[in-house]
Structures are given as structure tokens and as C-alpha cells.
Amino acid sequence: MQSSAGLRLIYRAYMAAFFLFLVAPLIAAGAFAFNDSLFPSLPWNGFTLDWFFSPVEPKLGLFYDERLLRGLNNSLYIGVVVAALSVAAGTCNAFLFERKSFPFKGVAYILLIIPLVIPGVILGISILVFASMIANWVDAEFGLFITWLRPGVPLIVLGQFSFLTTITSLVIAARLQKFDMALEEAALNLGASRLRVLRTVTLPFLYPAMFSAFVVAFLVSFENFNTTLMLVGSDAPLTITMYDRMVKAGSTPVLNAVSVVLMLGSGLLALASVAVQRERKV
Amino acid sequence: MGREAGKLSLILLMTPFLLWIGLLIILPQLGIGYVSLREKISYDEFSFGLKNYVDFISEPVYRNTLFRTAWMSILVTILALIVGFPVAYYIAKIARQKSRAALFLMCLIPLWVSDLVRAYGWIVLLRETGVFSSTLVWLGIINTPIEMLYNDITVVMGLVYTVVLFMIVPLTSTLQGMDDALLEAGYNLGGSRFTVFRRIIVPYAMPGIVSGCIITFMLTAGSYLTPVLLGGKNSSWFTEQIYNQFITRYNWEAGATFGVTLLVFTSFVVWLGLKLTGQSLATTVAKD
Structure with a gap:
């Protein structure tokens, strides 16, 4: 590459500026959780952990704020359920698309990808509308009132599941593609049954990918806003609770404290996922 | 693999895929398409047409x-x-x-x-x-x-x-x-x-x-x-x-x-x- 020292310097400066642009809002969101002030703004009044651990108003800390804790709890619950479901469905899809041939496979593959291309808001409203149509119909025909088809946690789970399954399918299918069929054949020749081969040879090979898919699905579910917003009932997950707080009550540093917890949590999970990937390469 | 077993596993793998795509993607999209075409006249009474789209454009x-x-x-x-x-x-x-x-x-x-x-x-x-x-x-x-x-x-x-x-x-x-x-x-x-x-x-x-x-x-x-x-x-x-x-x-x-x-x-x-x-x-x- 021919390039003069001056140009190279400008290029480096651009990269530095870009990374500064990337981290600036994250640092701002994080830092003011530790400022001893009632507002997340300058001046800096000294370091405090009150916004995490103070049990009394006006500086009610995150770990004593019941609504936020309930939101956190809902998010964790939804995240684990959705991630488990979408990894299960994603594993089935991976086998379906990597191992089987069937008519209209090309069309099916496009359908597999489509949920990623539909905007989250539209996925949310379409599932809301469809669930209400079924619920109304059942109500009119049989006089049954199905609560779980009305906005609430079950609908949020379905809404997030609808697009996360695409992600988990792609992650797990990519791993399955690298599988050496000779391993299965060897196990079969040695007298193992199909089910046993699946359990002792193929699935263990997929575990790392299933784990990463689980982590990614959990994180995306935890952070999801658009789809969730349309389907939320009385049990709001954390992102919705935090948004409500921001819009209605104005921001206090407790929101920065939530941000810190969220960043730490997702950072640790991301590291865990990277560590697992690295381990399997060795 | 026996043909029967192959067919069975294909059906088993196909079912979750079809349920997912059908119930959570295709039918809901058709659902909003349907709702967008209907027009409320009174409670529980609807007529169908492109009126909503005309309203949108106008x-x-x-x-x-x-x-x-x-x-x-x-x-x-x-x-x-x-x-x-x-x-x-x-x-x-x-x-x-x-x-x-x-x-x-x-x-x-x-x-x-x-x-x-x-x-x-x-x-x-x-x-x-x-x-x-x-x-x-x-x-x-x-x-x-x-x-x-x-x-x-x-x-x-x-x-x-x-x-x-x-x-x-x-x-x-x-x-x-x-x-x-x-x-x-x-x-x-x-x-x-x-x-x-x-x-x-x-x-x-x-x-x-x-x-x-x-x-x-x-x-x-x-x-x-x-x-x-x-x-x-x-x-x-x-x-x-x-x-x-x-x-x-x-x-x-x-x-x-x-x-x-x-x-x-x-x-x-x-x-x-x-x-x-x-x-x-x-x-x-x-x-x-």
C-alpha cells in the first residue's frame, strides 16, 4: 500500500474519532450513575453508589426500586424462555435445511430469512392483531376468554420468538454444515443406533453453537424494544419500564444505574460466548 | 436409513418450521392485511374496501x-x-x-x-x-x-x-x-x-x-x-x-x-x- 505518513496520520485520527463517537454515549450513560447528584448532568459532585444501594427517596437506588426490579425479573424470565424455545426450534430448522431435501426448499429458505427483514414494530402489531382475532373468535363462538392471547408476557414471548428463531437457525446451521459426516458413519458402523449417534456424536458437536445462539437470543430478547412495545401488558420488561420512566418521569441517575447493570450484564455474557467459541477452536 | 424413518424425521423436523412460519409470520401478516381492508361502520359491523388506503393517501x-x-x-x-x-x-x-x-x-x-x-x-x-x-x-x-x-x-x-x-x-x-x-x-x-x-x-x-x-x-x-x-x-x-x-x-x-x-x-x-x-x-x- 503506498501512502504517505501524513495521510496515514489523518486516517489514524479518523479511526480514533470514530471509536470516540462509538463509546461517548455509553460512557456518558454509565458515568453519571456514580455522580452524587439528583440529575444525570454536570457538575460532578463526587462519587457515590447511592443510585444502586440507597434504600430511601429521593435517591432511591436501583436495588430498592421495586418497579425496576420487577421489570428486570420479567426481562430475565422472558429472555430465558424465548432463548430456550428459539434454540430448540433453531436446531430443528438447522437439521431440516442442512440434512433434508424436500420440494420448495428454496422458497422455504427465503421464508426462514424473512422474519429478519420485517421491521420489529410490524411483527409486533401483526401478532397482536392475529392473536386478538383468534381470541375474539373463540370468545364469540365458544364464550371462552383466552387471557394469554391478549397483550402480556406470553405474547411478548411469541413475538420475540418469531424473529429470534431465524438468528438461532442460521447460527446452528452454520455449525452443522461443518460437521464431518464420516463421524456419524463411523458411529453407525460401530453399531450405534440413529438416536444414540445423534445424542453422543452430532449434538455434542453442536453444543457450542447452541450455546452462542442461546446467548445471542437471550441478549437480543433482553434488549428488544420495538416488538415488545406492541405486545406489552401489565407485566412490563425492563426496557419498557425504563422507557416509561424516561418519557413520563424525566431521567434520574437511577436510569444510568440501570444502564451500567445492563452494559455489565451483556458484556459478561458476550465474553462468555466468545470464550466458548475460542475454546472449541483449540 | 430406512425410507420410513427418513420420512418420519422429515415430518418431525418440518412441523416446528411450518408452525413457526405459518402461525407467527404468514398468518399474522395476512391478518394485518385483512384488518387494513376493512372499515368500521358501527360496532361489530364492517365493510371491505380500499377506503383506509385512500384516507392514507389523501x-x-x-x-x-x-x-x-x-x-x-x-x-x-x-x-x-x-x-x-x-x-x-x-x-x-x-x-x-x-x-x-x-x-x-x-x-x-x-x-x-x-x-x-x-x-x-x-x-x-x-x-x-x-x-x-x-x-x-x-x-x-x-x-x-x-x-x-x-x-x-x-x-x-x-x-x-x-x-x-x-x-x-x-x-x-x-x-x-x-x-x-x-x-x-x-x-x-x-x-x-x-x-x-x-x-x-x-x-x-x-x-x-x-x-x-x-x-x-x-x-x-x-x-x-x-x-x-x-x-x-x-x-x-x-x-x-x-x-x-x-x-x-x-x-x-x-x-x-x-x-x-x-x-x-x-x-x-x-x-x-x-x-x-x-x-x-x-x-x-x-x-x-
């Missing part, structure tokens, strides 16, 4: 919101390409082998942080009592605090911030496959830096550019938090209209009409992009 506020969302999304996509391309090129071609992975991971950091936290970070920085404004006052550059939120420039900047990573990732992976010999050949044949860029680098990176632009555009047009939080109540973003119709006004017929319009519109833009560049959906979106 109401300038709605129409303009769609156009505004569209051109701002295109602007954001172009800006993300301009901002992201040099970064991707640096990571793929200029950085030393060792630092490549680290730089790439650094680019991904904001991806792991919720949209909400990122938008909140910008609010803390940019509002009237925010970090930038008070620092400028303290430095004596301005006399009174200024509000940097709730304008279009901030919304565009915030959106570029949110989506630029989805531009960098496909660009980097495409550029990484480029052989340096191509560049050297270009220079040896007397090409200037600009010629090499225009005739070699850009054509080579085209698949990455297309997939980056498509993902970026879809994410921007469908985004909700960034325009609403950074643009304030009158950001006139299209998804905000959908939310208002559905949840605030409880006018599902109009909301469904808006939803279908957005979906048709974004699909059209994506289709056009793919057509013009000769790429297919499967290879651009599902790369990894």
Missing part, C-alpha cells in the same frame, strides 16, 4: 410522514456507508493482523448494548443541561446553555450511530477477502489512488456494500426509539404513527393500513436495491 400528514421517514432513512444509509467504509477498510486492510480482531470487537461493543441505553447516553450528552452544553458554557464559548436534542440533525446522527455497525460488519468481511495483489497491480499499471479505489476496491466490495445498505435501511426505517427519544414528540417518524394509531387511538384499521404500507414500501426499496445490483436476498442477509 391525508397529507400521514403521506408526508412516510416520505420523511423514507428520505431520512436513505440519508442515514448513505451517511453510514460514508462513515463506515473507511473504518471497515482500515480493519480489513491497513491494521496489523494482530490488532484486527480487537478493532473488530471494539466496533461490536455498542451492538451488545440496548438501543435504549445508547439513546439515553446521547440524551445525557446533548440536552440543554447535558455534558456538551455545560462544557461549552464553562469554556466560555457560549453564554447560555443550548438544546441540542429534538432536531433533525441529531436524529440523523443518532440513527447513523445506531446502524453504522451493521454497515461495517459485512463491509469488513467482504474486504478481507480481497487480495492485496489486485491493488498493487492497479498501482503498477499507473492508476492513481482514486482510480484504484473507484475501479478495484468499490467493485470488489459491492456485495458487502449492498448487504450493508439493505440491513441499514431496513433497521432505520423500522426504528422507533432513536427518532422518538432524540427527535421528541414531533419527530414524525412512521413507526411512531403506527404506535399512535394502534395503542393510543385504538384505531386498528388505520394502524394496520400504515403497517402494510411501511412493509410494502421497505420491501420495495430492498427489492429495487437487489435488482439494481443483481444480488439475492439469501446471500446478502444471511451471510452470518
